[in-house]
Amino acid sequence: MHNKVSIKDIARIANVSIATVSNVINGKGRVSPKTVSKVNKIIQDMHFVPSASARSLKDMNSHLIAVVVPFLEKGMLQDNPFYWELVRGVESGARHHEVQVILLGIDENEDFSFVKQRHLDGLIVVGVFEHTLAFQKLLDLGIPCVFLDSHLSNPDFHQIDLDDEAGGYLGTRHLIGLGHKVIGVLTGKLEEGGVNYYRHQGYLRALRESGIEAGPELVFEEAPSIRGGYQVAQRLGSYKPKISAIFAFSDVSAIGLIRGLHDIGLSVPADLSVVGFDDINYSAYMIPSLTTIRQDIVSKGQIAVKMLLDQINGTGLTDKKSVKIPVSLSVRQSSIVNMI
């Protein structure tokens, strides 16, 4: 093991006390320039690296944050490139601040004991619901959190959300503008307070404004995955005469849907228009390219880290705690004028 080198060794070799070495390392206290450079030299030569455990034991902080993402399947992170883009943003934001990122999948029964165990400095939590047990446990932790896509009602929580309602509205308006009258919705679980809930609300508002009737038979609730979208296509076969457009609340489900439609002989956009949500990297490149509600996921991750670190370090406290990110519509090839 190389880790044998400790502050003691440095002190001994430099002929100073460990307190002095510590001061040099942290640039604290008053140390003569001579001593500083002597100690620094030895630190270099010995490849000394201070132990995070020892520091953490004193400071009770760890320079470690976690990205918490709920499991979809049992014990397995969700199969959605969305998360990778998010995590990429978090990692890139964190590394500028010498903070490392732990990745953590949780289910409803998670007790978060590792958070205390590891003295995590903070958490970036994606998509939790306010009324859940997991959320309560999270709060009980009493550590800095930034909630993403969670639409918490309490304004005291730091959170970043998309304007999901507007997104739902925009996508639906777009389809209505193209002459579509019977517009289906492909959504993940429609729990009140979740992103899908708000997207659906926006959808309803757009319909209402145009005097188009909504109906439960137009709502397809399914796992927000490629496979989920694919499966819905089968069910859609029978609706075909009625529905001329589908608004999918995630790009991955749109991808599965389009392929599923293709496999039952329906082509997008000729037979059915499809709008997605997220604008993951791939959406612009598929054939047909996907009309979708755009969000910059990578920078969302970066903003989240910044917000979390501000909170941890007590900087930037004047900023407001809740950020609502605007959405926009990227019109591409998967949606066209209603031919029916």
Place this chain on the structure above:
Amino acid sequence: MHNKVSIKDIARIANVSIATVSNVINGKGRVSPKTVSKVNKIIQDMHFVPSASARSLKDMNSHLIAVVVPFLEKGMLQDNPFYWELVRGVESGARHHEVQVILLGIDENEDFSFVKQRHLDGLIVVGVFEHTLAFQKLLDLGIPCVFLDSHLSNPDFHQIDLDDEAGGYLGTRHLIGLGHKVIGVLTGKLEEGGVNYYRHQGYLRALRESGIEAGPELVFEEAPSIRGGYQVAQRLGSYKPKISAIFAFSDVSAIGLIRGLHDIGLSVPADLSVVGFDDINYSAYMIPSLTTIRQDIVSKGQIAVKMLLDQINGTGLTDKKSVKIPVSLSVRQSSIVNMI
């Protein structure tokens, strides 16, 4: 802060020594059943969680591993769902062993000081080259590593590789079998010893076997990303009369390529056949679905953790250190008989 509860508090309340509490927690030493249950009860009631820092300080291990992935762009993890699938596998494997996963992007100048700093137990390293400085530094760390997709020549290293040569061969054979004679290659950097190198070797072998001539003008080296693939399509416009098929060494580049071809009026597979590599989740669902060399990325991640933990814990040492995963061909719609 809740973390105030320490082994001392438990000891005081239970009227035992901290040593006994420690023994109860770790199931070590001989403690009377009565004491055990008394202490355990208090631990429960107080929501006591042992401090990882303190433990780590003694044990010099951390129950923390890192997945190390090289940056493509500056300071930014690669934009490839491949990594997400891999990380999903690692996370799911690790959580069964109460190990947490740090995500870490590196570039050539990384000094890995955080590895010693945090006393990481081990590393899963994706795609490094033997002759690089980063690799040397990694070895100097002297901690357990499992190398993925790195094709290290030294058999003493634990590593998991695909049979990339066979993959390159298989995909090319497939195209040759379809009557293609001029087969281009879309690859990431062709560095000796890298995955692309071996895939290319396999490609060359297949050509050789069939007496087809290879040529540098058929090799397109480009960043292995959607965008990279897209850009190559432009350049390909002029080659059009000659090349009838392209073998892309990653699915993401194949995706970009297919779209790029589409945008210059060439359709896959009618005008050009395309084969990918990886079989990321999306490939089966795109239109046309992508013929590709299949690997199970998620389970690759799981195998990697298992191998790493075996190494860390000194278990399963009889197993061989180097695993070569076989590949297979998934024939789908993007490749058809040569019409030219």
Place this chain on the structure above:
DNA sequence: CTGAAAGCGCTTACAG
């Protein structure tokens, strides 16, 4: 400007 000492929370021989 520098050092001795206490203490963070835990584990591990070692006594008893």
Place this chain on the structure above:
DNA sequence: CTGAAAGCGCTTACAG
């Protein structure tokens, strides 16, 4: 079966 004590590597008042 249980406890007192040392020590892991560091930081932080506090003396000097």
